[in-house]
Amino acid sequence: MAKNILVIGEHADSEITATTAELIGQSTRLAEGGLVSVALLGSSAADATPQAFEAGAGKVFVNDDDGYTEYNSDQWVTAIESTLESIDVILVAQSTVGRDLAPRLAARQGTAAAMDCVDVRSDNGEIRVTRPCYGGNALADYSFATSPVIATVRAKAFEALPLQSGASGEIVELPAPSESRTTIEGREVAEAEGLAITDAPIVVSGGRGLGGPEGFEDVENLAAAFGSNRAAVGASRAACDLGWYPVSQQVGLTGKVVTPDLYVAIAISGASQHMAGCSGSKMIIAINRDPEANIFQNAKYGIVGDYKAVLPALIEAVKAQS
Amino acid sequence: MHFVVCAKQIPDPETPPSAFKIDESTNTVVPAQGFQPVLSQYDGIAAEAALQIKEALGDEAKITVLSVGAESAQAAIKQVLAMGADEGVLLQDDAFEGGDSHTTAKVLAAAISNLGDVDAIFCGRQAADWDVGQVGLLVAEALGWPAAILAKGVEISDGSMKTTRVMADGFETVSQALPAVVTVSNEFGEPRYPKLQQIMQAAKKTVTTMTHDQLGLDPSEVGSSGARLKLEKLYIPQSDSQVEIIDGETPEEQATNLIAKLVADKVL
16 A cells, blocks of 8 residues: 655755665655655755655655754644645654654654654555564564554664665745744754764774773774774763763663674673664674673674773784784 | 652563563563562652752752552652652553553643642653653643753753753753653763661652542543554564684783684674
């Protein structure tokens, strides 16, 4: 059965985000002949529009009013609601925007949102979603009793389509920002310099077992040995909550989801909470003193030992190899 | 001022994966031997946020704890009472069972309307069992109040709530008029441990129980009948990872052997 699907897009520097392209890709697969639309809001939204078409969208709802640039719930909800006539499925990333927007939209539309999905599929025409729960110990499959179906989706859950150069479609202008009950007083960017952990092909993460913030020096040195253009440094929630490393680098259910080619977990026990943020990595290596640590259940290779002894040796070995 | 803290009792998230079991015939988690249910950790942090504001207001505020749950959820309510909250209400009814975020929020919103004079609602960023993170927002929508999620700091003064929120790339400070809802994240900090004397006092406090009748809710709109999301299947993901522990007499040998594996696997 054909479905009309809306992707609530996100964009930065005039380009749609990787997750937005992934959601457009999956929507195209799910639409079965229905229309895939994308909503883009905020300055540079118009610049990102051609890319949404190239990624597979048939229609783009757009408004590049600067009032939309900083996500503001009431304004975004109002704008998105104006696009929903004949929409059957709404997909949005499990992002700062999606976490806030999806439940509000569900409430206004008298429907439900399934949060943090790793799969959205059509089962004999009926949408089913899968989402991790119990800190990643379990998976739950859901169907919807109401419509439209709303799902927030984890980064890298789906493949984007190959870009179709020069593709275009219908453009619909969204209304200007409405009133909001929320005043944004200020924003503070607090992100480590260099490669973003969500983009890096190698992520080297440290945990509580480092014993203190100084342990992250060795972790950073290992990342530097892999190359600052390839590797980024992450941290477990325990390490971030203790103030040892910036929250922006947190990997896990309450932090970021990373899917690098190589994930090196150093002095991280591997609680489900953490694994939820890195289990999509192509390969996990664990370095831990405790041979019983859960992280070894999820790793391809492990070294049982004190990071203070292992890391300097590993740094030298990486340097020697490259 | 009157604050509400929403508290949920959940299976202990510290239960090791090896002891985590699911009854696939009922799609429910089997309580692990030796692990008592606990207050969802984020709700404890939400309670801490409410208590800190109450203290900043010179104790000129009442805190009511609400929980939708079974009789055993009294323990979660009493824990927040022991931390310093004033009153507890357990929203307990067979009709509430099998619900989703929508029906849970509906019950909480009905109870909050029933209290009448609430200025702010504090929820955890998500329950640490289902990890959904919608109930706070859905309560706000049901009541028509503004809401801010993922707070690492909250202040209340002059009829407004100022929240510092955790964003993907930093922090954002927003202000909203009361009454309002806030969901509190782990970045806020650890909740206080009640003193023994407080635990004893809380144990003596009466927790009021309310059912759908008292809240003016029809059984058809709550619990499994009112749920909009239908749980089809709950299961444990298959893990096929077989770890290979790298040999070596010294860390140098281990490191060299590991790098050789990565090169052989074409990862490096």
